[in-house]
Amino acid sequence: MARQLLKGNEAVVKGALLAGCRAFYGYPITPATEILEAAAWYFPRCGGEFLQAESEVAAIHMVYGAAASGQRAMTASSGPGISLMSEALSYLAGAELPCVIVDLMRAGPGLGNISPEQSDYWQVTRNGGHGSYRSLVLAPASVQEMADLTRLAFDLADRYRNPVFVLADGTIGQMMEPVEFREPAREPVMPEWAVGGTAATRKNLVSSIFLKPDDLELHIAKLEAKYALAEREVRFERYRTDDADVVLVGYGIVARILKHAVDELRAEGIATGLLRPITLVPFPSAELRRMAATVREFVVVEMSTGQMVDDVRLAVDGAAKVSFYGRGGGNLPGAEEVKAMVEGRVRKEGLVHA
Amino acid sequence: MPEKELCITHEKPLAFFPHFERKGEGEDQTHYCPGCGHGIVHKLLAETIDELGIQDRTILISPVGCSVFAYYYFDTGNVQAAHGRAPAVATAVKRAHPNSIVISYQGDGDLAAIGAAEILHCANRNENVTVLFVNNTIYGMTGGQMAPTSLPGQKTTTSPGGRDPGRDGYPMRVSELLATLESPAFIERASLGNVKTILQAKKAIRRAIECQMEGKGFSMVELLSPCPTIWKLDPVAAQKRVHDEMERYFEPGIKCDRRASRPEPREAAPPPPLADFSRLLNLPDDNGRTAPAHAHDAERLDWRIRIAGFGGQGVLLLGQLLAEAAMDDGLEVSWLPSYGPEMRSGTSNCHVRISSHPIDSPLVTRANALLALNEPSLRKFLDTVEPGGLVLYNGDHLPDDCRRDNVSVYALPFAEIANQLGSAKVGNMVMLGAFLALSHFLPDERMEAALARLVSSERWVEIDKKALAVGRERVPAEEFRHA
Incomplete structure (x- = not known):
């Protein structure tokens, strides 16, 4: 199929419908509103359900209802809306319901502003909701990945019966790039555990209650076992890391900027590479640990005051230096700033192998 | 005279x-207290489902x-919802399975407070x-806190001096409130205050479910119900309170019935076949772009373009056209609009x-x-131009105070030239x-x-084409104005 110039926000919706998603429940919020609008246009014409809910709270509980009914279901929002959805995320994970949530991060805290940030990392990877659960988290860095990872998100959600986040920011949502939908459209399939209002499904119960402590402990252990199994889904991109003394670590739009910085630093004779986590949960910890044997310093760059850097530190566990560079408030880090920061680290710490 | 046969009545x-196996221990009885209204409502609902x-x-x-444990008892499809969210969950379940009968079962704290x-x-x-x-009129499971429906003066653990309407507001008559909306098809309040009203309650439940079966839309039955344990009354006294006190404040009866005026539901169209998705999603048609890509390989082409102006000058479209045409020509492209506060000041750039x-x-x-x-x-x-x-x-x-060395500047009154073209x-x-004439990397037909x-x-395509042509011709003929 030919390439099509698309916004990230539209690519998500087309990718979702091609993945067999037939239920979109949402609420307007900048910068995710374009997804809602595209869904309002495309879902009904493809035989899907679209509804603008009265709040993010209602929207995500509608997703819960659709998922319980066996539909591939989704919503899209931004930080303040994700905060409101946190309640249902816990219920979804507890009831083992698959669904996809797209979070186009904006700057916070509070109302902050509508410019891009990556400051929902903790909220999304550490669970906004209560209880022992995880959400799987995918981080697209291009419009093509907005489409591809949305599709993957539905597959993973079904495979692990768990909510999956597509965590991007306003930049990737607003950006246009060529997209190719390589996978054919998938027919919706109702899983056998879902409620359906039929004799065959009458026995089915969707619930997250386990009244007895022993039963709940078993249930939590079952969820944990799933998350351990999901470690195999880890995905990342390495760029020029083989002989790198300094490895930049960034996800989403930041990784695109870092790629440019890597080339510029290489031109200056500093052996630099890039590790881009594509999955944030599961996190490429093993890869970071492996790289720590030869890398002098990991430089984590985020559009926040430093959130993913925690996961890098946990993974590296002291085996290499970890430093951080961040921008916030809606400002994107420029390749030049990153380059200057790394050059400063190299001068100060002598990071380059002789 | 034939022997009378014994029959189950x-x-x-x-x-x-x-057996209530989902409940576990004590699986032959419910978890509801003696005299609790839930047991009665469960029975009325189960009988109605049978009938x-x-x-x-x-x-x-x-x-x-x-x-919360209604699913212990009902041998039907069951979905357990979070506090107050059952109507949202029910909405999506019904829309996923329009042929199902979806019943949201809620208490007063759940429905009237957190799920308002x-x-x-x-x-x-x-x-x-x-x-x-x-x-x-009470939160039962959490042990007797004030509800939005608690009666004036009612003592609860969170209104120990009795509900004070001056401080806590008056009890909410939810059925009347919802009935003021134009939309809902059927709302009735019934009471479990005595046997007669219980029989009426069953009829109300049946009317409501029939309303759904006929596709007429939203139906609700509010059931005034005793809670002897929390009220600290015996079951008989509790039922008397329902009849004597609750019915006085919450008047039973039909609050709205628009079933007759609602049109027959339309049969939903079958979903389109997957073969149509390419068209429905406006995916590109392979046949539409068969022109071979322009040969760019000899050069390392790398345009980094900033386009900026007032909102309304077509800044974003200009950029999009460039990206679209270049993509068609086999090039890699990206287009990123600035958004946010800058938009508010009326400027736009990409x-x-x-x-x-x-x-x-x-x-x-x-x-x-x-x-x-x-x-x-x-x-x-x-200053960002290299x-x-x-x-x-x-x-x-x-402007005199805004000059640059070592860049090529083409200053022309583009908008005025356009004005002469008619817009x-x-x-x-x-x-x-x-720009196309100066950069000459894109064939004209790609842009068209x-x-x-x-x-x-x-009409606009024609005007735009004319404008493009004028721009192309105008620039090389113009004296190059170096800053």
Whole structure:
């Protein structure tokens, strides 16, 4: 199929419908509103359900209802809306319901502003909701990945019966790039555990209650076992890391900027590479640990005051230096700033192998 | 005289499980207290499900509260919902399975307090679901806190001096409140105050579910219900309170019945076949773009373009056309609009990258082309143009205090030229034509194809084409005005 110039926000919706998603429940919020609008246009014409809910709270509980009914279901929002959805995320994970949530991060805290940030990392990877659960988290860095990872998100959600986040920011949502939908459209399939209002499904119960402590402990252990199994889904991109003394670590739009910085630093004779986590949960910890044997310093760059850097530190566990560079408030880090920061680290710490 | 046969005149409804195995211990009895209204409502509902023959079709949404475990008892499809959210859950379940009978079972704290928004909007959308609203004026499961329906003076653990309407507000008459909406099809309040009203309550439940079966839309029955344990009354006294006190404040009866005036539901159209998705999703037609890509391989093409101007000057479209045409020509492209506070001040700008190689950062921090449609944009971005770069400016000349060495500047009144063509709006197209002539990396037909795809009005496509041509011709003929 030919390439099509698309916004990230539209690519998500087309990718979702091609993945067999037939239920979109949402609420307007900048910068995710374009997804809602595209869904309002495309879902009904493809035989899907679209509804603008009265709040993010209602929207995500509608997703819960659709998922319980066996539909591939989704919503899209931004930080303040994700905060409101946190309640249902816990219920979804507890009831083992698959669904996809797209979070186009904006700057916070509070109302902050509508410019891009990556400051929902903790909220999304550490669970906004209560209880022992995880959400799987995918981080697209291009419009093509907005489409591809949305599709993957539905597959993973079904495979692990768990909510999956597509965590991007306003930049990737607003950006246009060529997209190719390589996978054919998938027919919706109702899983056998879902409620359906039929004799065959009458026995089915969707619930997250386990009244007895022993039963709940078993249930939590079952969820944990799933998350351990999901470690195999880890995905990342390495760029020029083989002989790198300094490895930049960034996800989403930041990784695109870092790629440019890597080339510029290489031109200056500093052996630099890039590790881009594509999955944030599961996190490429093993890869970071492996790289720590030869890398002098990991430089984590985020559009926040430093959130993913925690996961890098946990993974590296002291085996290499970890430093951080961040921008916030809606400002994107420029390749030049990153380059200057790394050059400063190299001068100060002598990071380059002789 | 034949011997009289023994027959069963009354037995447990089939909609109940024979044994409550999901409950575990004590599986032959419910977890409800003696005299509790839930037991009665459960029975009325189960009998109604039997009578209507809808057991297989029924999906019960159980709430948070004492009836959280409704799924222990009902041998139907079951979904347990978070506190107050059952109407939202029910909405999506019904829309996923329009042939199912969806019943949201909720208490007063659940429905009238924490779920006030969900029930209001579910009713207002006239969702074709049935809500059974058990009003016992108290939070039962958490041990007797004040509810939105607690009566004036009612002592609860959180209104130890009695509900004071001056401080806590008056009890909410939810049925009347919802009935003020235009949308809901059927709302009735019934009471479990004595045997007679219980029989009426059963009829109300049946009317509500029939309303859903007929596809008329939202139906709700509010059931005034005793809670002897929390009220600290024996079951008989509790039922008397329902009859004597609750019925006085919450008047039983039909609050709205619009079933007759509602049109017959339309049969939903079957979903389109997957083969149609390409068309439905406006995916590109392979046949439409068969022209071979222009040969760019010999050069390392890397345009980093910043386009800026006032909102309304067509800044974003200009960028999009470039990206669209270049993509068609086999190049890698990215287009990134600036959004946010800058928009508020009335300026607009976008980053366009066009490259023969994969694009790393879509941001253009150092441009090799600046297309400035107004002076503020020129002032803002001129310094970001790298030496040897190209600057197109919509004006006769650069302002004296805004100059640059070592860049090529084409200052022309593009908008005025466009005005002579009949619309100052196509100043962006004149500038685009000039840029194409100066950069000469894109064949004309690519841009014309892009125009046809992105501009829906044929009339404007023609005007735009004319503007592009003028821009193309005008620039090389113009005296090159170096800053």
